Each structure stands twice: as structure tokens, then as C-alpha cells.
Amino acid sequence: MRQQVSEREERKNYNPVKKKFLILFILFVSVFPLSAQQKVLVSLKFSSQGNTLRVVLEAEESFLKRTKVTTSSTQIKADFPEPYTFTPPQGLPFELLPAEKSLILNFKEKGETKIFQLSSPARLVFDIQKSDIQKKELSAEKQRPVLARGLCIDAGHGGFDFGITYGNASEKEIMLSLAKDLASFLAKQGKKSFLTRRADQYISISERINFVNQKVPDVFISLHSSTSTGFVLYSPRFEEQASVEAGDFYSLSSRQRKYVQKSKALAESIGKALKDEFKAEIIQREMPLPILNSVASPCMLVELPSPKYVLYDQQMREKVIKAFIHGVAAYEQ
């Protein structure tokens, strides 16, 4: 009687759904690591010699045979037949984008890719050679004469806008004579130059910007004076999130965006040349100045020491011009 009761209770406790779940769980737990173990190990090696970069992918032979490779001048994409495991090495000279069943290699420079499939050990070898087109482009750039399109010089202020004044000396006059001297020097060297103003007249900022964008010079330099004893060099600056209200302003100013890095390089070159010439402190700043942000050329605004501290006689002007010429030449090279 007791045995019958316990059997009934066992039947009551027996649940077929529970049992199924238990079996599925055991299967999942046992199969999951097995499936993980099945991932193929891919290893990547690289080396470079001269203009050639060699990238090697090593894996099982059957895996590599089923791998599809597509290339472009700056990219190699390997589509693997199944998921793989991969540990990227350190210090890669290219960008690596691994996905579940693919691997993308992005190169900074254009190149021609040759692919070899080798065995013992099984591997795919990519030889990437810098393309002749790029070499030609680089050599053409080097052969291009310095300041082929000219230098645009902006003498700050003018007319009723005196700028900084000290006694009889005013920023507008000092910068105009410096701009004219620089233009004369360049003319003697057979180089083109453009002045935003040639006389003591007021020219608005937007008129100056339009003038520069019409001329499309190699380099644009705006000349101003600081209130201090040192040189201050300004490069353009952009904020990613500009408000909509100033949309017109920013649509105009976006012209400088693709030249920002060149403009910074220009400011660094001229800063170094001024430091070599004057052994003085050079302050480098980035600021969203409209005259810089709105021009479509490599540009900078330089503030020379205040007329309160420096006499801008011919000797001083020659020293400044010499530094500018050296700075621009270093930048162009």
C-alpha cells in the first residue's frame, strides 16, 4: 500500500517538460565550448623593405583555400569561410578591421598589391608596393616651383581703423609698409604676390576674404600687431558643433576646413623661422578668426611685437621679411 502511494507521488513529480529542458541545457553546455574550439586560428605577420610592405596571413590550408580576397589601391579584404580567432600584433603600419568572418586592412597610402598562396606552412602573402602614380604625384609636387600661385599678404586695419597706436606709430601704417616691402622682395625673386590693400584705406574683413578666395594663393598671411613684446601666431580653429543661428557665417568659414593642417604647418614653420631670426618668444594660438576660418588657402595671422616696444625701421622690416621667406620656403618643402 505504501509502495503504491510513493509510486503515485513519483508520477506526480515527474514532469516531461522539465526533463526536456534539462537535456537541452546539458547539450548547450557541452556543445558551446566544442563550437568555440572549432574556430580557426588566423595569425598575421608583417614586414617592410624599401617601398614594399609584406603582410602574411597564416591558417589551416583548407581554410585559406576557401578564403576570398579582394583588393583596392588602399584596402585588402579577406572573406573567410567561417568564424576565426585572431590576435592582432602590435605596431601595425596600417588599420585593421576584424569582423566575424572577414578581415579588412586599410592602408594610408595607395599601392599595388600582389597576392601569393603558399604552403608549408599554409599562408597568404600580400606584397604591397607604393604605386608609381603616387610617386609621380610626389615628385611633381617636389618639382613644382615654390609659391607658384603666389603669396597673398594682408596688411591689417586701415583707413579710420588705426589698430594699435603708440605715439605717431600706428599698426595700419607699419603693416602696410611691411606688406609692400615683402611684395617687392618677392617680385625681385620672380614670385607672385597679392596685397589686400596698397594704400591707407579701410577694407572690411569680408572684402579681404573675398579677395583671397579669388586669388587662390599658395599661402595667405595676415599681418597685425600684438600689445606685447613677443610674436603671436594664430592658426584657424573650428568647433564641430556650431549653432544653427550662425549658419551663414559657418558656411562661409567652412572653406578653411580642408586646409587646417596645412595652416598649422605653415604657422609652425614661420614660428620657427621667427624664433631663429629674433631669438624671441613665439606664442602659437588657435582661434576662430573669420579672416582665417573663411579663406580657402593655407593661412595664418601673425602679430608682431607692439610698436610700443619695437621700432619698425628698414632693418627691422628686413629681418621680419627674411624670417617670413625662410618660414614659407621651409613649409613648401
Place this chain on the structure above:
Amino acid sequence: MNTKKTIVLVLLGIIFLSGVVGGYFYFSRVFSKEKIHDEEPAGGIAHIDGFFTVRVYYPTVNRLQLEERRPPRSSPNTTIAEATIEEYLKGPAGAAASAIPRNVQLLGVYQGADGIVYVNLSDEFRRNFQGDALAEYLLLKGLYESLISNIEDIQDVKVLIEGKEAETLGGHLYLFYPLKDMVSPEFG
């Protein structure tokens, strides 16, 4: 029964009358507030004691310097925006030389429906400015920061000279456009 009915009717009458009276006072207050708000230029009305507490950012050699000022209300209609700009134009306390142009008059402050505060200054603001790009940047940034730190719901600040748009203050930065995008980034 009749007595009970009478009491209930009286109570209902009292509740109704108090509702009418309360409603009258409530709505008369709301409407009077709206009327004041419509006529109000930028900034609120002065504190009851006749003094403002304003934070002002003054340009110094290469940065802004915060000072807290407590100016008296010059007239019953003086706003916080006006008091802030007046204090700003006075320059920092105890400074021998100020980067703020001399003899500048505040001609008016208005807030547009777009949330932009228009600051109308006399021509001395442009004419008496003597400075380089950094001085001009800090002068405008100081004005902008002072206004946004004292008045709520400001979207931007625009400077007018003698009631008109001017292209530039000192030949380096635009005044044609509201200041926020120009002065918000910290210079590097």
C-alpha cells in the same frame, strides 16, 4: 429634515461664493504678471531691496576674471541685464588699466523672440578699443559670459553699435553674428 436641507444649501452657497472670490483674485494676479512680462526687456526686475547681485567676467591680460558685484537699482525699471552690462563697462575693481574701452554708454538691451539678447552700445565701444586679437576675443567673451551667467533662457548675445550692426569691433572678430559660436571655444 428641512433644517438639514437649509444647512446643506447654505454650505454649498458659501463654497460657491468662496470659489468665485478666490478665482477672481487668482486670475487677476496671473493677468497682471503676464502684462508685466510682456513689457519687460531682457533680464528680470530688480530684487525687492533695490540691489542686484551680478557676476561679471572681466577681460585681463590673457584670461577672464570673475567678480561678484552688488550694484544698487538706478531706476524702478532697471533690469539685471542692464545692471550687468553697466558693471561690466565700469571695468574690474582696483585695476590701474582696463581692457574695456573708455566712456562707453549702454544705449539699450532687448531680448528678441529668438532668445538672442541685443546689446546696443555707443560708438566708443568700437572707437576706443585698443587691442590685439586676444584682447578683442576676451572683451566679447567677457560680455557674453557675464550675460549668460546672470540671465536665464538666453540663447545668444549680439552687439549693436549705435543701434546698427557693425562688421567688427577691432578688425579681428565679427560683430555681424551672435557671439556664442565665436567666443565659446577656448583658444588653444
